[in-house]
Amino acid sequence: MAIKNLKFKLHRLVVLIMIACISHYVSSAPQMPESELSWKNVAVEGKKTAVFSLFSDNRGIMWLGTNRGLYFYDGVTTHPVGENELFGTQIYSIVEKDNNLFLGSNNGLLVYDYSSGTVKHYPSNTPKEIRSLLLADDGLWIGSLNGVFRLNLSNNELTNLSAGLPHKSVYSLLRDSRGILYVGTYNGLARWNTQSGSFHTVRAKMDKSMSGSLFVNCLLESEDGESIYIGGEGFLYRYTPSSESWNKIIDIGNNNVKSLTKSDNGHILIGTDNGVFEMFNDTIRHYRHDSRHELSLADNEIWCIYADLQHNIWTGHERGFSMASNSTSIRTIKLSTLANSGEGNEIHVIHRDSKDNLWLAGTNGVIKLSDGSKPCWYQHSATPNSLSHNRIRSILEDSENQIWLATDAGINRFNEDANNFDVFHIIAVLIGMIKYIRLHSEQITTSAYLEGPHIGFHSACQLVRIIKTVFSKLTMLNVSPETSILLLRSSVMNSVSNSALKGLIQKIVLPIPELSGVARL
Numbered sequence: 001m002a003i004k005n006l007k008f009k010l011h012r013l014v015v016l017i018m019i020a021c022i023s024h025y026v027s028s029a030p031q032m033p034e035s036e037l038s039w040k041n042v043a044v045e046g047k048k049t050a051v052f053s054l055f056s057d058n059r060g061i062m063w064l065g066t067n068r069g070l071y072f073y074d075g076v077t078t079h080p081v082g083e084n085e086l087f088g089t090q091i092y093s094i095v096e097k098d099n100n101l102f103l104g105s106n107n108g109l110l111v112y113d114y115s116s117g118t119v120k121h122y123p124s125n126t127p128k129e130i131r132s133l134l135l136a137d138d139g140l141w142i143g144s145l146n147g148v149f150r151l152n153l154s155n156n157e158l159t160n161l162s163a164g165l166p167h168k169s170v171y172s173l174l175r176d177s178r179g180i181l182y183v184g185t186y187n188g189l190a191r192w193n194t195q196s197g198s199f200h201t202v203r204a205k206m207d208k209s210m211s212g213s214l215f216v217n218c219l220l221e222s223e224d225g226e227s228i229y230i231g232g233e234g235f236l237y238r239y240t241p242s243s244e245s246w247n248k249i250i251d252i253g254n255n256n257v258k259s260l261t262k263s264d265n266g267h268i269l270i271g272t273d274n275g276v277f278e279m280f281n282d283t284i285r286h287y288r289h290d291s292r293h294e295l296s297l298a299d300n301e302i303w304c305i306y307a308d309l310q311h312n313i314w315t316g317h318e319r320g321f322s323m324a325s326n327s328t329s330i331r332t333i334k335l336s337t338l339a340n341s342g343e344g345n346e347i348h349v350i351h352r353d354s355k356d357n358l359w360l361a362g363t364n365g366v367i368k369l370s371d372g373s374k375p376c377w378y379q380h381s382a383t384p385n386s387l388s389h390n391r392i393r394s395i396l397e398d399s400e401n402q403i404w405l406a407t408d409a410g411i412n413r414f415n416e417d418a419n420n421f422d423v424f425h426i427i428a429v430l431i432g433m434i435k436y437i438r439l440h441s442e443q444i445t446t447s448a449y450l451e452g453p454h455i456g457f458h459s460a461c462q463l464v465r466i467i468k469t470v471f472s473k474l475t476m477l478n479v480s481p482e483t484s485i486l487l488l489r490s491s492v493m494n495s496v497s498n499s500a501l502k503g504l505i506q507k508i509v510l511p512i513p514e515l516s517g518v519a520r521l
């Protein structure tokens with residue numbers, strides 16, 4: 001029994017040590033910022049078309065309600081549906097039930113039948129100018145500019161339930177997690193009272209800066225189910241029914257909020273007349289159209305916003321729609337976000353060292369990311385001990401945990417104490433070049449190895465031929481590398497008449513394995 005207890009205690013100790021080590025490893029690694037959304041923009045049939053509603057059906061097909069009828073998107077392009085029946089129809093809301101799509105439009109309630117591929121008006125005399133649809137139990141709630149109605153889908157009975165609304169024009173419908181129905185109107189919010197079977201206006205407790213009507217465009221329940229986000233013309237409020245409190249979210253300014261949705265990571269996405277806002281805790285991100293960036297939104301007038309089950313965010317606007325992946329499997333992080341700089345850098349090398357620093361190197365220096373520190377961007381400059389060149393080919397950590405960078409102008413060793421670099425120029429002699437020329441004379445391009453003024457291809461080939469001739473004679477002599485260097489330089493210089501070529505001979509630098517030290521020709 002004592003042995004078993006000892007084994008259990010040792011096992012538990014090992015597990016605790018492993019957990020502590022893992023926790024230390026995770027906490028010490030630099031934390032990457034959350035990725036920003038990059039947008040793919042799609043025009044509907046290549047035309048300027050406003051998309052008022054987006055809906056993904058149970059087959060995963062994305063449907064678009066536009067100012068020119070109904071479309072679906074196959075992942076590549078858009079396709080119209082019922083062009084003749086829907087000519088001149090503006091579709092503002094789409095829901096699905098029993099293999100049918102119910103379409104709320106300016107011409108009333110329409111139904112698209114999957115099986116027949118046809119669009120028709122609903123048999124009942126539904127109201128015109130429908131702005132919102134909501135399926136609840138066996139009924140379809142219809143919000144229109146002429147009031148709110150409930151359609152019994154079993155017997156097609158339509159009931160007008162507009163009594164008690166603060167205004168007859170209804171723009172949004174919401175049924176919360178407790179089953180309570182809310183209606184957003186042109187002049188306030190209303191809540192359904194099941195006991196009285198009617199709506200009652202919710203008294204808005206807003207700040208004094210709000211004047212005029214409370215135009216409620218959209219409604220969204222919070223992640224915890226305790227509050228409701230209310231978006232409208234120039235405001236976004238968080239209303240908590242339990243305390244009847246109204247809190248204005250001032251981070252989005254006075255932009256007109258037209259649509260709201262939740263992404264799968266708990267972020268609130270807000271469609272406005274000034275682009276998309278992404279809100280999480282105390283953080284707000286703003287996405288707008290920027291003609292300089294291809295992956296920005298195509299338009300800032302956001303009519304609708306939708307988050308599907310595949311982690312994609314869809315926005316409908318005046319120029320079609322835009323979509324962005326919100327997947328955590330592959331994240332896109334802008335270099336400007338990482339380094340707090342607008343400079344570019346084509347990253348070719350990524351290295352995580354033994355201290356969990358992350359090095360990102362490319363054509364414009366190297367960026368070091370460390371936990372708890374600001375990003376450091378090292379570049380070549382006139383400052384002593386800066387990088388010898390901005391183009392970095394490789395990063396290596398040696399057995400003494402020193403970081404080495406191979407650049408186009410020498411090797412750099414990172415000096416952590418001084419936060420700069422010790423620069424080593426590898427300068428060798430012509431022998432290395434000659435050996436390479438001798439082996440690859442037909443394949444090489446001389447310009448890759450010759451530095452200095454432009455001498456033309458013919459002159460370069462002349463130099464190669466001279467060096468090859470001299471080298472073939474020197475290889476027959478049994479002399480030291482140092483003696484070979486002097487003989488080679490002297491022989492080649494005497495064979496060259498072109499002053500530019502003579503200048504080049506002084507500048508040729510290549511590593512030479514035979515020499516243990518570093519020599520300059």
